[in-house]
Amino acid sequence: MALIARDSFNRANSTSAIGTADYGGTWTVPMPSPANSPWGISSNKAYCVSPSTASFTTLAGVPKNIAVIGSTAEPHIVSADFTLSTTSPNVGLVAKYVDTSNFILAALRNTTSSGIEVIICIAGTYTSLGTATRIVTKGATYRMRVTVDTTVQVGLDGAGAIGPITLSAPQIAALSGPTAAGLTLLSGRYDGILPNDPGDSRFDNFVFGIPDPGGWAVGRLAW
Numbered sequence: 001m002a003l004i005a006r007d008s009f010n011r012a013n014s015t016s017a018i019g020t021a022d023y024g025g026t027w028t029v030p031m032p033s034p035a036n037s038p039w040g041i042s043s044n045k046a047y048c049v050s051p052s053t054a055s056f057t058t059l060a061g062v063p064k065n066i067a068v069i070g071s072t073a074e075p076h077i078v079s080a081d082f083t084l085s086t087t088s089p090n091v092g093l094v095a096k097y098v099d100t101s102n103f104i105l106a107a108l109r110n111t112t113s114s115g116i117e118v119i120i121c122i123a124g125t126y127t128s129l130g131t132a133t134r135i136v137t138k139g140a141t142y143r144m145r146v147t148v149d150t151t152v153q154v155g156l157d158g159a160g161a162i163g164p165i166t167l168s169a170p171q172i173a174a175l176s177g178p179t180a181a182g183l184t185l186l187s188g189r190y191d192g193i194l195p196n197d198p199g200d201s202r203f204d205n206f207v208f209g210i211p212d213p214g215g216w217a218v219g220r221l222a223w
Contacts, residue, residue: 001077002210005070005181007046009204014040015049024070024208027182031066031100037199039067039183045083045202051187053196059119059126061188064105068097068182070208075149077211078181082108083202086139090186090197095148096175097182104129104175105184106146106154106162109197110136116161118152122174132161147211148175181208 005024018027018039029039040049048065056062076095084091092107101124107117115134120127129152136142145155150172153163167175183203188196 001212002074003207004072004210005206005208007069007206008044009041009046009206010044011041013042016040018046018067021069021206027067027069029065029067030097031064037063037065037187039065042202045204046183046206047202048185048187048197048199051185051197051199053198054188056188060124063187065185065187066094066097066103066105066182067184068094068180069206071178071180072210073176073178074210075147076179076181076208077145077147078206078208079143079145080183080206081141081143081204083141083204084108084110084136084138085197085199085201087198087200088196089136089138089201091201091203092184092186093144093146094182094184095146095152095179097180098175098177102174103179104146104148104152106144106152107184107186108134108136108142108144108156109186110138116154116156118154118162118165120152120167120171122171129165130162134161143205149211182206 007021020026052063090109097103116132118129151164
């Protein structure tokens, strides 16, 4: 893997910024919640500070609270550890981030039917690409890994979870060129269904790179 960015988040606490990564530059927050909630550092982990807790009637309206770093026009491989909220976790990874209207996210949440979901946003329209049943434990730590090329694959704790999902030619074109990767915390309730992460989930050991050819096998991850 060719490294683009890596961050242990081992630095002073902050309630206003994630700051500069161990490698790969400075984090930005292009998609905060409506209250412009920043990201910060707490006990050597990243977190979203005071995200919105409002209710929303569309997936597009749900605050994504996205923080991103790095840039490459090559395929993405993105991973991080999540220590889930003890009340209502809904966290994930972002890949192929072009702008606020074009990106892919993979979410991990404590629901009984779609604990993992891959969502693509193209020209501001959100589409679910796939879900997987995975019952997670509140307060526990999991590692997610996402790879995006002409397909999307998601793994959790070293096992394949979703994919490969084949992207359409228009989707690939919309996400071409230099793109960033990062973290997301989905806050606010969507039609009373999706959990509202209050911001006590934590993020650690982030890695963003270009995958080696043949690094994925069909149906499973090569970790």
